[in-house]
Amino acid sequence: MSSAEKVSARIQRMKRGVPFAISGFYSLGSRASVEKAMSRLAKGGVVSRVAKGFYVRPKPLKSIPSISVTTSAKQVAQAWAKEHGYKLVSQGEESAYRLGFQTQAPVKTILWSNGPSRRFEIGKEVVEVRRITKQKLRWAERPEGELYRSFFAVSPESVEASQMMEALKRLSISKKESKAVLHKLSAAPLPSEWQQKLESFEKVV
Numbered sequence: 548m549s550s551a552e553k554v555s556a557r558i559q560r561m562k563r564g565v566p567f568a569i570s571g572f573y574s575l576g577s578r579a580s581v582e583k584a585m586s587r588l589a590k591g592g593v594v595s596r597v598a599k600g601f602y603v604r605p606k607p608l609k610s611i612p613s614i615s616v617t618t619s620a621k622q623v624a625q626a627w628a629k630e631h632g633y634k635l636v637s638q639g640e641e642s643a644y645r646l647g648f649q650t651q652a653p654v655k656t657i658l659w660s661n662g663p664s665r666r667f668e669i670g671k672e673v674v675e676v677r678r679i680t681k682q683k684l685r686w687a688e689r690p691e692g693e694l695y696r697s698f699f700a701v702s703p704e705s706v707e708a709s710q711m712m713e714a715l716k717r718l719s720i721s722k723k724e725s726k727a728v729l730h731k732l733s734a735a736p737l738p739s740e741w742q743q744k745l746e747s748f749e750k751v752v
Contacts, residue, residue: 550576551584558594563606566597566618566626597623598667600630620667620674624658628676633662634687635676639700642693646714648701659683659696682736690718691728698737703744711748725752 548556553575561567572581585602588594594602595617603618628635638657643649656674661684665676683699686692694714715725726749733745 550580554581554584558588561604563604564618566601566603566623568626568630569600569602597669598627601626617669620669620672621656623667623669624674624676628660628662631662633660634684635660636684636687636696639696642697643700646697646717647710648697648706685735690720691732694718695732695735698741703741708748708751
């Protein structure tokens with residue numbers, strides 16, 4: 548089986564709408580032959596190039612099956628981060644909005660990362676990846692990490708105890724776990740005003 552045939556066969560097993568890196572196909576032949584095969588498949592509409600080095604199998608739109616869609620800019624950003632081993636999290640304003648600390652959703656989708664700043668576009672959807680300090684990426688995969696990042700977008704004076712309890716609930720942090728989580732966050736590198744506020748919340752959970 549030629550490299551082109553191997554690439555085509557694997558593509559048929561790829562899930563539609565999920566972006567993937569071409570680097571995962573380089574074991575099927577020479578780099579040049581794999582890139583040539585992928586380019587041919589893209590021209591034929593079998594795959595779509597969504598970013599440098601990333602492709603996706605288009606999927607039919609449920610409401611209009613004759614129209615195909617590719618993927619989302621956020622999914623491409625996530626695939627890029629996974630490929631390079633970068634951390635990727637929602638920015639503080641997005642976390643604050645999701646947790647109920649502020650009522651206005653961010654105008655732009657911005658993700659924080661320890662990788663280089665990038666911009667991803669799919670149709671009219673735009674996602675900006677911004678490189679930030681290691682400090683703001685603490686607990687990247689943990690619910691307390693999202694809570695921690697929200698503190699960079701709101702002032703401690705604006706958050707009531709009831710709002711904090713609701714935020715912990717939205718993060719599926721049990722009442723039993725809440726005190727330990729708040730204690731952990733109060734010891735994290737935050738402005739002293741936030742540390743004091745978190746210590747006061749510990750007393751009422």
